[in-house]
Every structure is written in structure tokens, then in C-alpha cells.
Amino acid sequence: MSAAGERAPFGARLAAAMAAHGPLCVGIDPHASLLDAWGLPDDAEGLRRFALTVMEAVGGRVAAVKPQAAFFERHGSRGLAVLEEVVAAGRDAGTLVVVDAKRGDIGSTMGAYADAFLRDGSPLAGDALTVSPFLGFGSLAPAVDLALTAGRGLFVLCLTSNPEGRDVQHAVAPDPTTGAPRSVAAAVAAQAAALNAGAHPLGSVGLVVGATVGDAARSTGTDLVAVNGPLLAPGVGAQGAGPDELRAVFGEARGRVLASSSRGVLRAGPDVSSLRAAALRAAQEAAAALG
Ligand SMILES: O=C(O)c1cc(=O)[nH]c(=O)n1[C@@H]1O[C@H](COP(=O)(O)O)[C@@H](O)[C@H]1O
Numbered sequence: 001m002s003a004a005g006e007r008a009p010f011g012a013r014l015a016a017a018m019a020a021h022g023p024l025c026v027g028i029d030p031h032a033s034l035l036d037a038w039g040l041p042d043d044a045e046g047l048r049r050f051a052l053t054v055m056e057a058v059g060g061r062v063a064a065v066k067p068q069a070a071f072f073e074r075h076g077s078r079g080l081a082v083l084e085e086v087v088a089a090g091r092d093a094g095t096l097v098v099v100d101a102k103r104g105d106i107g108s109t110m111g112a113y114a115d116a117f118l119r120d121g122s123p124l125a126g127d128a129l130t131v132s133p134f135l136g137f138g139s140l141a142p143a144v145d146l147a148l149t150a151g152r153g154l155f156v157l158c159l160t161s162n163p164e165g166r167d168v169q170h171a172v173a174p175d176p177t178t179g180a181p182r183s184v185a186a187a188v189a190a191q192a193a194a195l196n197a198g199a200h201p202l203g204s205v206g207l208v209v210g211a212t213v214g215d216a217a218r219s220t221g222t223d224l225v226a227v228n229g230p231l232l233a234p235g236v237g238a239q240g241a242g243p244d245e246l247r248a249v250f251g252e253a254r255g256r257v258l259a260s261s262s263r264g265v266l267r268a269g270p271d272v273s274s275l276r277a278a279a280l281r282a283a284q285e286a287a288a289a290l291g
Helices: 010-021 032-037 044-058 069-073 076-093 107-118 137-150 163-169 184-196 243-256 272-290
Strands: 024-028 064-067 096-103 128-131 153-159 172-174 181-183 205-209 231-233 257-261
Touching: 010 096, 010 153, 024 044, 024 272, 032 044, 044 064, 044 069, 044 076, 044 272, 064 069, 064 076, 069 076, 069 096, 076 096, 096 107, 096 153, 107 128, 107 137, 128 137, 137 153, 137 184, 137 205, 153 163, 153 184, 163 184, 181 184, 184 205, 231 243, 243 257, 243 272, 257 272
Parallel strands: 024 064, 024 257, 064 096, 096 128, 128 153, 153 205, 205 231, 231 257
Antiparallel strands: 172 181
């Protein structure tokens, strides 16, 4: 149980959810083009109908959902209110909600982001938050502390699915302690591993490693097994990765992977049963690839 006395650690809750439903996270990315394809207006009411339709289709049936905050923020305060509804719907359905807001700032400001997305009582606090370590992993400390206290989790960007990510993540610099050369990605993974040490069955500080990154974990010396935390793998479906890529990218760490697909599932809407079928098919494929 968490220090709050109510919630088991995120890593344990995610491991149970993946065992029950398969290792799939459905991304809720209400692109303007998808709203249009679903016959919905590109406004806050269209956004609401889109997001709640996804929740109706997959709530209680997949391990997690991942609303992408940008698509809610582009509708202003009414869009954020819809994000709050999605968080509440996940809680009601017993489906973990990863809020994909990719926050990162100096520590004092990070504390405010942590309050918004990780503190009990905040309407935007789901079960986990995506964060960026590129202001220095230590700047994430307020989010790490609050997440672990509240039974919530983090997914720290490490090897992202976009090709431009290599410029930063593959860069090599001397380790400040030992002086040995180490890639940025390897350093991020090592710091997550230190936070997850001893956790069972899974730590609560995960990494984001795109399913599209090929042999990047090996070439950057990033030890994904040692992380002992969940590995969120976007890039499945619309960005081109499938079962073969999942197996190749994650190797021995594949049992800890939560594959994530947004457009690949969402294109099956707006019919609830088609959407549900697409999500369940993607979950089965991910389970077969990662089992
Ligand atoms: O953190 C993420 O989820 C993320 C990290 C990354 O490296 N690549 C990536 O695509 N994402 C997110 O995952 C989703 C991918 O959407 P689809 O390409 O439609 O499946 C988007 O919301 C991205 O912002």
C-alpha cells in the first residue's frame, strides 16, 4: 500500500492490469482529422464525445489508456475539463490512466506539475504521468517523490519513437561520477533503475522506449532489463511498428513492455464495438509478441 494507505504502488497495479488484459495501452489522441472522420465537430463537445466513446469501448477491457494532453489543451479550459472526465472515467472503469503531458522543468516548477498531475485530489491526477528528463533527471525529483508517495507512476522519456530523438538521446558524455563515456539514454535508464531497485513485481518509474527505435537500446548501451520498471512502447500501429519490432527492440525486457497504440485503434471508431474489437485485437497481438 502507498503511504496514503489507499493505493498499491503503480508498478504492482500495472503488472496486475497487464496480466489481466494484455500489455496494451490505448492512446486517446483526438486529432482534428479523427474528429472529422468520426463525424464530430472540432470543438470541446466533439472532443468530449470522442474521448468518452473511447472510454466506453475500452474501459475495463484494456490495461491502460493514455490521453494525450495536447489534444485536450488545444480546446482550452473546456478541453482540460474533458481530460478531467477521462481521468474520472478511467477510475470508475478500473482502467489505469497514463496522462501523456510530457512535463519537465526546473525542480521548483516541477513541484507544481506534480501537484497538478500526481497529487491526490487533483482532477488531472491519473495513475501515471509522462515526463521529460532533459532538464536533468534530478529536476524530476518532486514528481518522483510525489508519485511514489501517492501510489502513482512516471514514464520518463528515454529512447523516443521519433527519429529526431537520436540527436539528444544517443549523445555520449562522460559520466559525472566515473568519467566513463555514457549515452544520455543509458544515463536516464540507470537513474530509473536506481529508483526501482528492489521493487517487486515492477518498479513505478518507467521509461518511454519507442517500438520504432530498432537496435538503439543496444547501440546506446541502455540496459532495459536492469530498469526493473515498465517500458511504455509507443509507435505501434500508425508509426509502423508491429509484433516483429516489439520483439526486436525489447528482447529480454519484453515482459515489462506496455505497447501503446493511438491512431491504429482510434481509426476503427466511432462505432463502439468496432473500436473495442480493434483494441482487443491489438492487445492480443501485443501479448503474442511480448509473451
Ligand atoms: O510518450 C509518449 O507516449 C510518446 C513518446 C514517443 O516517443 N513517441 C510517441 O509517439 N509518443 C506518443 O504516443 C502517441 C502515438 O500515437 P500514434 O502514433 O497515433 O499511435 C502520441 O500521443 C505521441 O505523443
